[in-house]
Amino acid sequence: MDDADAHASFIRALNTWKCATRVNFNIDPAHPNTDGDVCLIDWGVLPIGTNSVWGRTLNYGTKCGQGQTILKSQLKKFDMVFNSVAPFYKLEDLAGFDATMVDFQSNALHELGHAHLLNHTNHENMVMYAKLGLGQHRRVLTSWDEEGGDHIMSISTQASPGSNCKPPMAFADTTGLDCMPNAVSWRSDEIELFLTYPNPADGEVHFKVVCGESTSGHLALEIWGYNGQMSRKEFVSISGGQKEGKLDINYLPKGIYMICLKSGDRLLAVNKIIKQ
Numbered sequence: 524m525d526d527a528d529a530h531a532s533f534i535r536a537l538n539t540w541k542c543a544t545r546v547n548f549n550i551d552p553a554h555p556n557t558d559g560d561v562c563l564i565d566w567g568v569l570p571i572g573t574n575s576v577w578g579r580t581l582n583y584g585t586k587c588g589q590g591q592t593i594l595k596s597q598l599k600k601f602d603m604v605f606n607s608v609a610p611f612y613k614l615e616d617l618a619g620f621d622a623t624m625v626d627f628q629s630n631a632l633h634e635l636g637h638a639h640l641l642n643h644t645n646h647e648n649m650v651m652y653a654k655l656g657l658g659q660h661r662r663v664l665t666s667w668d669e670e671g672g673d674h675i676m677s678i679s680t681q682a683s684p685g686s687n688c689k690p691p692m693a694f695a696d697t698t699g700l701d702c703m704p705n706a707v708s709w710r711s712d713e714i715e716l717f718l719t720y721p722n723p724a725d726g727e728v729h730f731k732v733v734c735g736e737s738t739s740g741h742l743a744l745e746i747w748g749y750n751g752q753m754s755r756k757e758f759v760s761i762s763g764g765q766k767e768g769k770l771d772i773n774y775l776p777k778g779i780y781m782i783c784l785k786s787g788d789r790l791l792a793v794n795k796i797i798k799q
């Protein structure tokens with residue numbers, strides 16, 4: 524893409540996804556277009572008028588399996604086209620953005636969601652909502668967008684048996700990116716602070732809980748994988764409204780997990796961690 528502002532805007536969108544899901548997509552402008560497996564990102568002709576399309580992503584998948592049994596679909600490559608005549612706004616600072624413009628970064632973020640194999644949702648505040656109107660921008664992934672991407676990454680980073688399966692994707696190295704830790708996190712009003720660090724983590728995860736006196740007592744920390752299975756449960760006794768400690772995660776396969784803080788069946792807080 525030979526437009527410096529669009530390129531920079533696209534990289535910001537790409538880094539948003541990389542920070543969130545650690546997807547291993549990289550820009551290589553020097554790569555020759557003659558390689559059939561290269562993902563092309565370019566300007567092109569797309570519908571304009573009442574059914575304007577700002578961008579489009581084509582995914583090329585392969586089915587991976589053993590014999591007749593399809594184990595999973597895998598992404599071979601994707602191509603992305605952005606509307607060459609759309610009134611795109613390409614700058615980071617939204618100060619100059621107005622209701623006659625289309626935000627390029629929001630579009631790139633959306634199309635990169637499709638590159639993750641995500642489809643559209645019907646929630647208007649989500650990046651994966653199909654329509655982005657003039658003057659609208661959605662540059663921040665909602666936790667639902669992010670969970671969708673995490674789900675795909677949890678599949679993509681695991682080895683699959685089957686002779687025609689591609690090797691698992693490695694998580695991207697996000698060193699040097701300005702990523703917010705624990706981009707997916709939620710806490711109820713009863714919890715003042717629920718910190719888990721470092722993220723990504725290797726051998727152990729430190730946690731810190733600050734809560735009201737009435738919430739203190741016998742709480743549980745549960746580690747859940749995106750396969751919907753709990754892989755660990757540990758009880759912590761909190762007195763005086765505060766507790767610090769650590770969890771051994773050496774035994775966990777690399778991947779993305781949720782650490783849930785609970786009181787009985789009641790969910791109090793959730794943080795995302797990446798085991799590397």
Ligand SMILES: [Zn+2]
Pocket residue numbers: 633637643652653
């Ligand atoms: Zn779309």
